[in-house]
Amino acid sequence: xxEVALASHGQIRQxxxxxxxxxxxxxxxEQAVEQQQKESTNVQADFGKRLLEQDRVxxxxxxxxxxxxxxxxxxxxxxHEQAHITAGGSHVVGGxxxxxxxxxxxxxxxxxGEVQISTGAVPGDPAATLEKASTVMRSALxxxxxxxxxxxxxxxxxQTIATARLELAQQQSATTEQVGEGRLRSQQSAxxxxxxxxGQGLAAExxxxxxxxxxxx
Numbered sequence: 001x002x003e004v005a006l007a008s009h010g011q012i013r014q015x016x017x018x019x020x021x022x023x024x025x026x027x028x029x030e031q032a033v034e035q036q037q038k039e040s041t042n043v044q045a046d047f048g049k050r051l052l053e054q055d056r057v058x059x060x061x062x063x064x065x066x067x068x069x070x071x072x073x074x075x076x077x078x079x080h081e082q083a084h085i086t087a088g089g090s091h092v093v094g095g096x097x098x099x100x101x102x103x104x105x106x107x108x109x110x111x112x113g114e115v116q117i118s119t120g121a122v123p124g125d126p127a128a129t130l131e132k133a134s135t136v137m138r139s140a141l142x143x144x145x146x147x148x149x150x151x152x153x154x155x156x157x158x159q160t161i162a163t164a165r166l167e168l169a170q171q172q173s174a175t176t177e178q179v180g181e182g183r184l185r186s187q188q189s190a191x192x193x194x195x196x197x198x199g200q201g202l203a204a205e206x207x208x209x210x211x212x213x214x215x216x217x
Contacts, residue, residue, distance in 0.1 A: 063104035063105075066103070066104055067103050067104055067105055070101060070103045070109040070111070071103075071109065073109065073110070073111050074109040074110045074111070077098065077110040077111065077112060077113045078096075078098075078110055078113070079143070080113065080143040080145070080147075081096035081098075081113040081114070081115050082096070083142040083143040083144075084096070084115040084117070084139050084140070084142055084143065084150075085115055085139075086142065087135070087138045087139040087142035088115065088117045088135065088136070088138075088139035088142075089135060089139075091117050091118045091119075091132060091135055091136060091139070092115060092116070092117050092118075092139070093116040093117060093118055094116060095115075096113050096114065096115045097113060097114055097115075098110040098112065098113040099111060099112040099113070114149075115139075117136060117139055117140075117153070118132075118136075119133070119136050119153065119156060119157065119160070121133075121160060121163075121164070126164040126165075126167035126168040126171060127164075127168055129160065129163075129164040129167075130161060130164040130165060130168060133157045133158075133160040133161045133164060134157075134161060136153065136154075136157040136160075137153075137154050137157035137158060137161070140153040140154035140157060141154050
């Protein structure tokens with residue numbers, strides 16, 4: 001049990017019963033008076049000791065409760081930030097940073113923390129941006145009890161995901177159009193070649209026919 005000495009208590013109060021114990025009885029000699037004074041002092045000291053022990057027990061219980069709360073909070077905070085780090089992967093910038101509170105045992109306990117994570121889009125690459133923003137969202141929502149800041153980061157990542165998907169769809173549509181135009185040009189070129197060859201064939205056939213007629217004439 002953790003014990004902490006306090007300086008908030010005042011002097012020990014003495015009751016009438018205790019003070020009466022120090023009063024000498026009539027007819028006793030000097031030695032009897034001295035003996036009674038010693039007994040009175042011992043009784044007062046013993047009473048004071050009991051009061052101090054009672055205060056220490058009460059304080060010890062309060063300190064134990066506070067220590068237990070700090071230990072639990074320390075574990076929650078560190079688990080929370082570790083969840084961010086694990087889910088965030090390479091997008092996490094550095095490690096976690098914590099704010100601490102000194103416990104009744106003199107040790108430092110984490111009561112708050114944060115993790116920095118990169119949330120910017122990947123220029124010119126909506127597919128990479130989509131993947132990154134998805135990781136950021138998973139990291140923000142990884143702890144069992146996301147904070148308000150975590151939810152804000154997740155909302156921002158969701159917006160980035162929507163924008164990246166739109167850009168990716170537009171990019172894919174443009175690519176499809178380019179492929180279609182390329183195919184059309186290829187088909188037109190093939191058709192033109194076919195017509196040219198067909199024309200050349202007709203011309204050759206016409207020449208052969210004319211040659212045959214001339215031979216008969």
